[in-house]
Amino acid sequence: MSSSYDFLFKVVVLGEGAVGKTAVVTRFSHGFFRTDYKTTIGSQFAVKNIDIRTSASESVTVKLQIWDVAGQSRFQILRPMYYRGSSGGVLVYDVSRRRTFIVLEEWLEELFKAVGKKIPLVLVANKTDLPDRVVEPSEGKEFAEKHNMPYIESSAKTGEGIVDIFDNLGRTLVQKRSHEN
Ligand code: G3D
Ligand code: MG
Numbered sequence: 001m002s003s004s005y006d007f008l009f010k011v012v013v014l015g016e017g018a019v020g021k022t023a024v025v026t027r028f029s030h031g032f033f034r035t036d037y038k039t040t041i042g043s044q045f046a047v048k049n050i051d052i053r054t055s056a057s058e059s060v061t062v063k064l065q066i067w068d069v070a071g072q073s074r075f076q077i078l079r080p081m082y083y084r085g086s087s088g089g090v091l092v093y094d095v096s097r098r099r100t101f102i103v104l105e106e107w108l109e110e111l112f113k114a115v116g117k118k119i120p121l122v123l124v125a126n127k128t129d130l131p132d133r134v135v136e137p138s139e140g141k142e143f144a145e146k147h148n149m150p151y152i153e154s155s156a157k158t159g160e161g162i163v164d165i166f167d168n169l170g171r172t173l174v175q176k177r178s179h180e181n
Pocket of ligand 2: 022
């Protein structure tokens with residue numbers, strides 16, 4: 001197993017408590033879903049290498065350091081510290097709870113303020129496997145368009161969309177970094 005990589009990015013996962021941040025990260029980094037997650041205390045991170053194709057014959061290895069930040073308000077004072085130095089983010093809401101969608105704007109503000117600039121994000125509509133969906137795809141797409149970010153529907157339970165999230169973000173970050181250099 002090779003541990004070499006071409007790019008390293010810190011990525012933060014943010015959104016209200018219980019939207020599935022830990023489930024999404026666990027599904028992506030370990031490939032399974034479980035129902036006995038401990039509520040994230042403070043923060044934890046996972047590391048995963050992904051290959052991104054840059055042309056028909058070339059690809060680059062991107063190492064993602066994915067920070068799973070606790071969404072509960074009692075951790076608010078700590079979060080800016082975890083956000084700092086992030087190259088990108090994954091903004092998650094739960095399609096079965098409207099409140100988690102309504103507060104997205106506040107999460108954006110908190111993140112950009114801590115990082116000191118806008119960084120590429122992916123909007124994730126999670127828990128699409130649930131029958132009691134209340135936030136429609138059109139609403140999520142509209143928010144994503146307004147903020148110039150891709151919109152991805154996911155289920156940490158079935159695995160739908162999970163790889164897409166990180167692939168999409170990794171690709172954007174590689175393109176951005178390549179333009180900067
Ligand atoms: P958080 O890290 O954003 O706080 P968690 O959220 O990952 O801890 O998930 C909160 C609850 O939602 C967990 O339920 C978890 O199993 C569930 N969950 C996360 N993603 C999905 C999904 O895509 N589909 C469904 N159906 N459930 C999901 P429990 O009951 O374990 O607390
Ligand atoms: Mg969590």
